[in-house]
Amino acid sequence: MRLSMLAGLRSAGFTLIELMIAIAIFAILIMLGMPTFTEYLGNTQIRNASEAILNGVRLAQGEAVKRNGEVSFVLDPATTGGWSVIPLDPDTEADQAAVQTYLWTEGSPKISVSRVPASGTRVTFTGLGRIRSDNPDASGPLSRIDVTNPTMSTPRPLRVVIGLAGTKLCDPDTAILAPDPMACP
Secondary structure, three states, rough: HHHHHHHHHHHHOOOOOHHHHHHHHHHHHHHHHHHHHHHHHHHHHHHHHHHHHHHHHHHHHHHHHHHOOEEEHHHHHHHOOOEEEEOOOOOOOEEEEOOEEEEEOOOOOOOEEEEOOOOOOOHOOOOOOEEEOOOOOOOOOEEEEEEEEOOOOOOOOOOOOOOOOEEEEEEOOOOOOOOOOOOOO
16 A cells, blocks of 8 residues: 555656756747847837827827917937927927926837927927927928837838827728728828
């Protein structure tokens, strides 16, 4: 009877070889899934930055209406690496203290932003929430901001379109047909 109890105890656990095989299978599965996970993280950073830009533009427009004065959305990817919503002094059109600032390091450290027009850095809204035709610095208003991740081999870029019809986040991929609400105008 004692021999049968010892045999039952030995078969109750894992052997070292079984454990090593399980670890090897787990490592292979992790290595197979890593590229997909990396692509997911990169595209998530693109989406975070695009939505932050969209929210910033809408915040600037809402602040302009709330204050019944001019408020600018200022995109500055070169120096601060982010954007700010800045009310303007009604008498001098000088920038006041920022209402809100967002830095890319807060959720999208590896993204790249391009602007249309390329020299534009801001869009200014009037007290009625409409886009001013020129900014206080005499530059043209931003009309489009493209966001991508240059560290990825196949990123899924997004675009923020700022126009008279409103502000929209869209997918510039030409494979999306025009009736799709995510298609860019």
